Amino acid sequence: MRAVVGEVVESLSASLERVGALARFLGRLLWLSPGGFLRVRLLVEQVYNAGARSLVIIMTCGLFVGMVMGLQGYDLLQRIGSEDSLGVGAALALLRELGPVVTALLFAGRAGTALASEIGLMRATDQLAAMDIMAVDPMKRIVLPRFLGGVLAMPLLTAVFITISIFGVQLIGVQFFGVDQGQFWSQMRGAVELSDIREGLVKGLVFGIACSLIAVFEGYNSLPTAEGVGQATTRTVVISAVTTLILDYILTALMI
Amino acid sequence: MPTEPADGVPSAAGHDHVADLRGVHYSVDGKPVLIGLDIGICRGAITAIMGPSGTGKTTLLRLITGQVLADAGEVIVDGRDVARLGRRDLYALRRRMGMLFQNGALMTDIDVFENVAFPLREHTRLPERLVRSIVLTKLHAVGLRGAARLMPQQLSGGMARRVALARAIVMDPEILIYDEPFAGLDPISMGVVMRLIRSLNDALGISSIVVTHDVREISQIADQSYILSGGRVVASGSPKELHDHPSPIVKQFMEGQADGPVPFHYPAPDYREQLIGEERRA
Numbered sequence: 001m002r003a004v005v006g007e008v009v010e011s012l013s014a015s016l017e018r019v020g021a022l023a024r025f026l027g028r029l030l031w032l033s034p035g036g037f038l039r040v041r042l043l044v045e046q047v048y049n050a051g052a053r054s055l056v057i058i059m060t061c062g063l064f065v066g067m068v069m070g071l072q073g074y075d076l077l078q079r080i081g082s083e084d085s086l087g088v089g090a091a092l093a094l095l096r097e098l099g100p101v102v103t104a105l106l107f108a109g110r111a112g113t114a115l116a117s118e119i120g121l122m123r124a125t126d127q128l129a130a131m132d133i134m135a136v137d138p139m140k141r142i143v144l145p146r147f148l149g150g151v152l153a154m155p156l157l158t159a160v161f162i163t164i165s166i167f168g169v170q171l172i173g174v175q176f177f178g179v180d181q182g183q184f185w186s187q188m189r190g191a192v193e194l195s196d197i198r199e200g201l202v203k204g205l206v207f208g209i210a211c212s213l214i215a216v217f218e219g220y221n222s223l224p225t226a227e228g229v230g231q232a233t234t235r236t237v238v239i240s241a242v243t244t245l246i247l248d249y250i251l252t253a254l255m256i
Numbered sequence: 257m258p259t260e261p262a263d264g265v266p267s268a269a270g271h272d273h274v275a276d277l278r279g280v281h282y283s284v285d286g287k288p289v290l291i292g293l294d295i296g297i298c299r300g301a302i303t304a305i306m307g308p309s310g311t312g313k314t315t316l317l318r319l320i321t322g323q324v325l326a327d328a329g330e331v332i333v334d335g336r337d338v339a340r341l342g343r344r345d346l347y348a349l350r351r352r353m354g355m356l357f358q359n360g361a362l363m364t365d366i367d368v369f370e371n372v373a374f375p376l377r378e379h380t381r382l383p384e385r386l387v388r389s390i391v392l393t394k395l396h397a398v399g400l401r402g403a404a405r406l407m408p409q410q411l412s413g414g415m416a417r418r419v420a421l422a423r424a425i426v427m428d429p430e431i432l433i434y435d436e437p438f439a440g441l442d443p444i445s446m447g448v449v450m451r452l453i454r455s456l457n458d459a460l461g462i463s464s465i466v467v468t469h470d471v472r473e474i475s476q477i478a479d480q481s482y483i484l485s486g487g488r489v490v491a492s493g494s495p496k497e498l499h500d501h502p503s504p505i506v507k508q509f510m511e512g513q514a515d516g517p518v519p520f521h522y523p524a525p526d527y528r529e530q531l532i533g534e535e536r537r538a
Binding site: 122125126127129130132133134135136137141 | 321323343347348350351353355357358359361362363364374375378379420423427
């Protein structure tokens with residue numbers, strides 16, 4: 001029994017230590033951030049890597065999430081004779097909840113793992129150490145542009161995801177089930193407020209900070225072995241997913 | 257006797273030392289790696305650090321470059337105590353050093369030219385024409401001017417190490433550190449790297465520190481050598497002095513004997529007892 005308690009305490013203290021290290025890591029990145037925006041070429045490269053290279057998966061998933069919402073939404077709403085509200089229901093759900101959350105989960109799986117494994121491999125092949133010896137701070141040259149690139153890309157990807165998803169809902173609801181096109185769009189335009197759009201983008205930004213931070217932190221602190229890089233990549237996905245859902249609850253509670 | 261520069265550290269013997277380790281202790285997870293190590297690296301010379309695997313040779317390099325700090329003792333590089341330097345001063349010191357990693361540590365997403373140009377682009381605002389000239393000069397010095405536009409993945413092990421060497425000298429360092437420069441190279445590449453270490457040291461007037469296992473190769477170019485074992489210096493001197501050294505451990509290392517003071521077998525229970533005991537239990 002004592003051994004079990006000891007193990008739990010040890011595991012808790014290790015987790016707390018890691019959270020502390022993550023907070024210090026974030027603090028350092030924020031401190032360095034103003035300088036990061038000055039190196040435009042590096043930043044654009046990383047926005048392209050994290051954002052443009054995730055577009056295909058984000059757009060494909062967005063389309064199918066929208067189409068599923070169209071099917072489910074229509075089935076539900078037609079039971080109560082409100083199928084014309086399909087557009088507004090889907091738009092609000094996507095803007096306030098599904099859009100940022102699903103985008104963050106996809107982002108963690110595509111861009112997050114790429115970031116963690118890239119930085120982890122740089123550590124394993126001594127590239128980070130070599131840079132450090134050349135008096136080039138790897139935090140400034142490697143980690144910061146990737147973090148900022150992810151943070152800037154996430155709200156943009158969220159906007160793309162939501163737009164494509166709404167198109168998917170429209171495709172099924174209007175084109176397939178014959179919901180009135182005018183009702184679909186006018187109800188949406190009447191009910192959706194600026195605050196709903198803001199909520200989606202704020203969530204996208206916060207999830208972007210969280211997912212990018214976790215990815216670069218795990219990559220930077222990975223063990224310099226093949227197994228270490230693999231573990232860092234796995235942890236990136238798992239921790240990002242859990243953190244996204246916890247943050248989603250907190251942000252929803254604050255903004256509702 | 258060599259002239260002593262303002263920030264030089266004279267050793268007890270009167271040589272001008274570019275780096276000095278005095279009574280250095282270093283341990284990892286409570287396990288001692290270096291125990292009271294005393295080493296002086298002569299300015300303008302090639303210093304070889306040799307010894308069996310796991311004796312703390314690479315740790316010694318990491319101490320000199322300030323990647324790790326000693327638990328006790330002093331690491332003085334160019335007259336400055338590395339442990340007392342802040343990040344800015346440490347980076348200023350590192351700009352005067354170059355290091356060749358065992359695997360080259362080239363950045364895999366940029367080509368050979370950009371790898372060599374990397375320190376220049378990060379630390380200077382030289383016009384592109386000048387950067388190009390410097391990079392091509394350094395690549396020419398290692399015989400790889402023609403490989404400037406190849407990617408690191410297209411290079412052989414020996415070529416990658418030569419590119420890394422060009423990168424290490426692109427800022428004209430005063431100290432050049434080599435971590436196992438001959439490991440895994442074919443005899444031709446080994447000869448090329450060996451001659452490069454000697455010629456760069458003489459042509460650029462730098463101080464070279466070479467960590468290696470390759471006794472025969474390093475003996476041909478080193479001016480002074482240290483042999484480490486068990487975290488201590490067990491012998492030092494010129495390659496010839498080391499060859500004639502009476503210590504059994506130095507003899508074992510220099511002659512490449514499999515068994516000796518450094519045992520072939522990792523500590524284990526009695527062989528017969530272990531085999532029979534296991535059979536009985538089965």
